[in-house]
Amino acid sequence: MIKVFSDMKNKPHAYGFQEVIAGTDDENSYGFDPIEIAISEDGEHWVSIYDVPDLQGVLVADTPYVAPAKMSDTYQKIGISDGQTLLSSSYEQRELKMTVIFDGMDRNDTELAFEALQSFLVSRTPYWICFANWPQRMYSVKVSQIEQSHLTNRGFVADVTFIDQVGLSRSIGTTKEWLTNALHGFGNNEPLRLQPYDFTTSEFTVNNPSAIMIDPERRGHPLTITLAGSSSGKMKITNQTTGDYIYREQGWSGTWTLTNVNPTLNGKGDQLNVSGTHGGVITLQVGDNHFKIENFSGKVNFDFPMWWLS
Structure with a gap:
C-alpha cells in the first residue's frame, strides 16, 4: 500500500x-x-x-x-x-x-x-x-x-x-491497490461493490471508474494488460464495448503484456506479431467494458490509474 x-x-x-x-x-x-x-x-x-x-x-x-x-x-x-x-x-x-x-x-x-x-x-x-x-x-x-x-x-x-x-x-495508486484504502473516497465514481481486475474466464467485465476514457495512445493514459498462460494460436482480445481488439496469429507460452501501446512476450518486443485497431491499441470506456478473449488459457490482469475532472 x-x-x-x-x-x-x-x-x-x-x-x-x-x-x-x-x-x-x-x-x-x-x-x-x-x-x-x-x-x-x-x-x-x-x-x-x-x-x-x-x-x-x-x-x-x-x-x-x-x-x-x-x-x-x-x-x-x-x-x-x-x-x-x-x-x-x-x-x-x-x-x-x-x-x-x-x-x-x-x-x-x-x-x-x-x-x-x-x-x-x-x-x-x-x-x-x-x-x-x-x-x-x-x-x-x-x-x-x-x-x-x-x-x-x-x-x-x-x-x-x-x-x-x-x-x-x-488516483493515488492503480487498480493493483484497489483492495486497499488507497483509492477509495467520495466523488470517485466507485461502484457499490469492489470490482475485480484479475480474471481467469474468457469473458469478463472491466470497470473504469474514471470520468474519462482510458486512452493510452491518443491521451497517454497508462494501461497495462498482462496475460499469464498460453495460446495455441489465433489469440484475440476484444473490448466489445469499444470495438477495440488485438490479434496474434502465432501460439505462445509464458507472459504476454501490453504496456500502453507496446506488446511484449516474456520480456521481448512483440509488436511485429500483433495487429488490431490502430495497430493494436485497447481503450477503456467510462464504466463497464465487456471483454472476450479467444484461444487463450490462463490469468488476465488489468492495471491502470483512474482519472477525474476535479
Whole structure:
C-alpha cells in the first residue's frame, strides 16, 4: 500500500473546546484546522510537509476547492455548412491555489521558514501533490508563484499558485491497490461493490471508474494488460464495448503484456506479431467494458490509474 502522509501522532490541529477549558498547552493546536500536503516525484514515494524539520510551524490553511475542468476545443469550417465542426477536444492546464500561514519567533525565523517553503515547493520540473482533505487524488503541478500577502517580523501569509500540468486529477495508486484504502473516497465514481481486475474466464467485465476514457495512445493514459498462460494460436482480445481488439496469429507460452501501446512476450518486443485497431491499441470506456478473449488459457490482469475532472 502506498503511504502518502506523515506517521506523526500529534499532527497540527484546531484546538478543541475542552483544551481551552482545561488550559492545556498543546504546541500543535491552532485556531484553525491545518491541511496536510505531501509531494512526490513518482507518485509512489511521498514526503509530507510535516516530516520536513525546517517547515515546523509552516501550515496550510486553505487548499483548492473542487477544481473546475478547463476545456480546449479545435474547430474547422467545412464548405458552406452551418457553424463549424469539432476536430479535437482536450483538457488544458489550470491554476490551483492554496494559502500557507507561519507564526514564528522573529524576523530571521520568518525568513528561514519562507525559504524552506520555497525549497519544498519550487522545482524546475513538475511533481505530484496530494491534499489531505481530498486524499485519494493527486495532481501533477509546478509552482508558478508564491506571493506573500501578509508579512510581519514574526510570520507570514503566502498564497501559492500551482499550474496543474494535466488538467485532471489522478488516483493515488492503480487498480493493483484497489483492495486497499488507497483509492477509495467520495466523488470517485466507485461502484457499490469492489470490482475485480484479475480474471481467469474468457469473458469478463472491466470497470473504469474514471470520468474519462482510458486512452493510452491518443491521451497517454497508462494501461497495462498482462496475460499469464498460453495460446495455441489465433489469440484475440476484444473490448466489445469499444470495438477495440488485438490479434496474434502465432501460439505462445509464458507472459504476454501490453504496456500502453507496446506488446511484449516474456520480456521481448512483440509488436511485429500483433495487429488490431490502430495497430493494436485497447481503450477503456467510462464504466463497464465487456471483454472476450479467444484461444487463450490462463490469468488476465488489468492495471491502470483512474482519472477525474476535479
